[in-house]
Amino acid sequence: MTKSALPTHCDVVIIGSGPAGLATATELKRLGIADVIVLERNSEAGGNPRHCGHSPFGMREFKRVYFGPKYAKALVAKAIESGVGIALNSTVTSFEKGGLLNLSTKQGATQLKAKIVVLSTGIRENPRSARLVTGQRPLGIMTAGALQSMVYLSDNKPFENPVIIGSELVSFSAIATCRHAKIKPVAMIEENARSTAWSFLRVYPKLQGVRFLSNTRLVKIHGKERVTGVSVIDDSGEKTQFICDGVIFTGQFVPEASLARMGHLEIDSQSNGPVVDQFGRCSDSTYFATGNVLRPVETAGWCWKEGVETARNIADSLSDELVDNEKQTSISIKVESPIIKYCVPQRIAIQSELQDIQLQIRFTKPAKGRLVIRSESGEVWSKRMSGLPERRILLSLSRETVESIMVKGEDLVIECESSNY
Ligand SMILES: Cc1cc2nc3c(=O)[nH]c(=O)nc-3n(C[C@H](O)[C@H](O)[C@H](O)COP(=O)(O)OP(=O)(O)OC[C@H]3O[C@@H](n4cnc5c(N)ncnc54)[C@H](O)[C@@H]3O)c2cc1C
Numbered sequence: 001m002t003k004s005a006l007p008t009h010c011d012v013v014i015i016g017s018g019p020a021g022l023a024t025a026t027e028l029k030r031l032g033i034a035d036v037i038v039l040e041r042n043s044e045a046g047g048n049p050r051h052c053g054h055s056p057f058g059m060r061e062f063k064r065v066y067f068g069p070k071y072a073k074a075l076v077a078k079a080i081e082s083g084v085g086i087a088l089n090s091t092v093t094s095f096e097k098g099g100l101l102n103l104s105t106k107q108g109a110t111q112l113k114a115k116i117v118v119l120s121t122g123i124r125e126n127p128r129s130a131r132l133v134t135g136q137r138p139l140g141i142m143t144a145g146a147l148q149s150m151v152y153l154s155d156n157k158p159f160e161n162p163v164i165i166g167s168e169l170v171s172f173s174a175i176a177t178c179r180h181a182k183i184k185p186v187a188m189i190e191e192n193a194r195s196t197a198w199s200f201l202r203v204y205p206k207l208q209g210v211r212f213l214s215n216t217r218l219v220k221i222h223g224k225e226r227v228t229g230v231s232v233i234d235d236s237g238e239k240t241q242f243i244c245d246g247v248i249f250t251g252q253f254v255p256e257a258s259l260a261r262m263g264h265l266e267i268d269s270q271s272n273g274p275v276v277d278q279f280g281r282c283s284d285s286t287y288f289a290t291g292n293v294l295r296p297v298e299t300a301g302w303c304w305k306e307g308v309e310t311a312r313n314i315a316d317s318l319s320d321e322l323v324d325n326e327k328q329t330s331i332s333i334k335v336e337s338p339i340i341k342y343c344v345p346q347r348i349a350i351q352s353e354l355q356d357i358q359l360q361i362r363f364t365k366p367a368k369g370r371l372v373i374r375s376e377s378g379e380v381w382s383k384r385m386s387g388l389p390e391r392r393i394l395l396s397l398s399r400e401t402v403e404s405i406m407v408k409g410e411d412l413v414i415e416c417e418s419s420n421y
Contacts, residue, residue, distance in 0.1 A: 001037075001087040006105075006112060010035035012314060013101060013114035015092045015259070018047020019300045020291020021120035022075040022084075023061075023307025024314070029082040031315040036084050037112070039103065041091035045079075046072025048122060049300050051148040054176045060301035069152065071300070095263050099286040116286060116314050119260060119274060120307065123292040125170070126252035128221075135221035138228070140246035144174040147248055151181045159246030163230055164188040164210070165218050167195040167202075168251030168390055175208055186244045187211040189218055189232055194366075196251070196390050221247055251390075253296030260289070270335055271295040271342035277330055277349040278357045279313040280306070285324050288314055295344045295360065298392065323351070331405060333359065337416040339367045341389075350406050357402050359395040361414065363387045369418030371395065375410035 011033050014021045017040035028036045044050060049057055052068030059065060062074060079086065091104045099114045125143040140159045142150075150156040160183060164174050167190040178185050188205050193214055195202045205212045215235040222229040222241075229243045255273035266275040266283035273294045280288045290310035291303035298306075316322045330347040341362040348357060361371075368386030372379055373395070381401050387393050395414075397405070405412065 001085050005085075006037070006087055006090070006103075006110065007035065008111070009113050010037050011114065011318065012036045012116045012118065013099070013112060014038045014118040014120055015101075016040065016047065016120040016122055016291070016293070017042075017045035017076070017079075017086060018120060018122050018291060018303065019049065019061075019075060020122075020293075020303040020307040020310075021047070021118065022079045023304040024118050024120060024290055024311045025084040025307075026075075026079045026082045027308045027311030028314060029079075029084055031311065033315060033318065037114075038079065038084055038086045039090040039092055039101075039112075040086060040088050043088055045076045045086050045088060048145070049075075051145070051152045052173065053148065053152040053180060054173060057300050061304050068300075075304075092259060095259065095287075097264055097284060097286070114286075115318060116288060118310065118314070119257075119282070119287065119289040119293050120291045120303075121256040121259065121293045123253040123296050124256050125249060126254060128247070128249055131165075131249060131252070133218055133221060136224055138221070138223035138226050140223075140227035141221065142246070142248060144170045144177070144248055144250040147174060148177050151177050157181050157183060159183060159227070159244075161186050161244050162227075162246030162248050163218075163242055163244045164248045164250060166190065166250035166252065167197055167212070167214075169197045169201075170253075171250035172197055172201050172204055174248050174250050175205060175210060179208060185210045185248075186242050187213055189216050190214045191217050192389075196388075218247070251297075253292070255293045255296060257293055260287075260293075268342065268344075268346050271344055271346075273344070275346045276344065277347040278345050278355075279317075279322060279349065280310040280345075281313070281317070281322075281349070285317070285322075288317075295342055295362075297390075302392070323349075329409065331409065331411055333373075333412045333414060335361075336413045337418075339363055339365060339369075339416045339418050340414060343414055348402070348405065348412075350409065354399045354403050354406070356399055357397045359397065359414075361393045361395060362391070363389050363393065363416075365389055367416060367418045369416050372415050372417060373397075373412050374415070375405070375408055375412050377408055377410060380405055380408075380412065 049068035057071035373381040
């Protein structure tokens with residue numbers, strides 16, 4: 001789709017063509033919404049999985065296992081088959097109240113107005129600058145995402161022997177990416193006592209000949225032109241220097257919410273994504289958000305599922321079955337525990353039609369204890385649970401609980417009465 005082919009108005013515009021955006025668009029077409037356009041800043045659609053040259057993707061969506069690039073292609077094909085318009089090389093630079101988007105395209109600046117706008121702009125990893133690591137600025141420092149793009153999209157080999165910082169799922173993908181490009185990482189370095197991803201994955205670095213160092217922190221990157229080494233320090237204060245020619249910063253994801261931040265939408269300082277209600281509606285109900293822009297970080301399959309659900313809520317909104325949230329009262333949910341990283345959604349819109357509501361939270365550190373949701377008049381929900389950081393934790397509020405919350409109409413807080421692991 002070119003700029004001239006872009007209409008000036010449409011029913012729903014979706015910003016971002018990853019699994020969440022494409023799922024939203026495809027489902028909207030299935031539900032009979034006429035004009036659905038996906039805007040993508042890259043020259044190819046498919047989002048992050050395009051450069052995840054490993055499996056498993058697609059179980060939930062296609063009931064089979066794909067590698068990332070094939071999975072992305074399958075999602076794009078399904079969207080196009082359903083009649084979704086995908087405009088590539090189309091970056092949304094800002095948006096305004098009333099669904100007016102300002103775009104930068106290959107043909108120049110343009111505008112597009114939609115009845116509903118969906119933010120599905122995904123996440124990004126924290127680069128070196130945000131992690132405050134000292135040293136010069138030699139070549140060979142990048143995130144796992146940048147490495148994957150270089151290896152899988154451009155067939156580049158940026159280094160031979162890097163160190164990997166972090167042990168989230170994506171950190172293990174970085175080892176797989178290195179293996180694919182015949183790069184041999186020197187070590188994987190984790191600040192905490194155990195691997196952030198499932199502990200059984202710890203054998204993977206070992207099998208690939210990569211040392212795994214826990215309780216260890218990167219303090220300095222050496223080298224002027226190129227990386228020549230790193231200094232790390234462990235919990236006992238012992239410093240070690242590694243010779244390496246690259247550093248891969250992995251994980252520590254943040255939602256790609258700059259657009260929402262620059263615009264008029266309310267942002268949650270804990271998730272760093274836009275504040276949404278249980279339907280995925282932002283503080284301006286012309287705008288919805290879905291997928292990883294809501295919070296760091298979920299799998300492609302989960303984001304796809306969220307996209308499908310968001311599409312159904314958008315269809316209800318277009319047919320006036322959802323009350324406009326400016327005319328509607330809502331209950332806010334605040335996190336009041338340093339152990340809880342965030343809660344999504346951050347608001348519950350008071351509706352006449354009652355449904356179960358699922359809240360997503362994450363822990364900041366390993367914890368077990370009693371999770372409690374209270375309002376001013378007392379406890380409304382509680383559950384004993386244990387969890388590790390960066391794992392999905394779902395709190396299911398039954399219709400009866402939701403009804404009692406709505407009847408009281410009081411704001412909620414979530415706490416964790418915890419005994420640490
Ligand atoms: C390096 C890395 C590796 C990962 N590996 C895995 C994995 O192995 N398995 C897994 O399940 N998940 C993985 N993830 C998580 C991944 O983000 C999700 O799998 C999934 O891609 C999220 O889907 P999404 O639609 O929310 O966002 P994304 O797939 O990130 O798509 C967002 C899209 O929005 C576009 N966009 C952003 N801003 C604008 C704008 N202003 N205008 C127009 N377009 C815009 C982007 O170009 C992008 O195409 C990984 C993430 C990263 C960063």
